[in-house]
Amino acid sequence: MSSQKFKVKKLRDQKTDDLLKDLEKLKGELIQLRTVKVSAGNAQKLGRIGLVRKRIAKFLTVINEQRRNSVKNAAKSSTKLPVDLRGKKTRAIRQRLTRSERAQKTQRQWKRLNNFPLRKFALKE
Incomplete structure (x- = not known):
């Protein structure tokens, strides 16, 4: 490989098979450098x-990007994405109730709302 x-x-244009072949060459080169x-x-x-290690990291990044895409x-x-590909956001946001879940009420709440509605007052002028 040139310095x-x-x-x-350039890597993003290549196919995964070509990338894997070049990655194996780089790993072989790294082994040679470590023996030296x-x-x-x-x-x-x-x-x-250090340069070879960085180049290997770039190859792996592109390969993983292609796999994820x-x-x-x-x-x-399909309806659901794999968990690792979903948006991370925050734990609180992920665990929040949906709109329909928030709107649900217990039997007791329904009775209370129906039997004791909000009072309407007429204002004096």
Whole structure:
């Protein structure tokens, strides 16, 4: 792999199979660099370990994005998304009651509302 600036934009155009092949090459390169590190290799190769690790991370990010998008597209037809793909928001918002659940009343509340409606007062002028 070349040492020039690496663009993620190019990765997003590739297919998952190609990305996985390139990822395996990078992992092999990382293993070689780590063995060179153990055998006290030159400083130039040691500095490359960080670059290779970052590049691997970029590949994995793009692969995971593609997988998530494919699952989202497949789940559009069904009613529910997988839990990890739903919006996180906050715990309080996720556990809030729905509008219909909030509107429900107990038997006792209904009796109270029907038997003791709000009183209407006529104001003197």
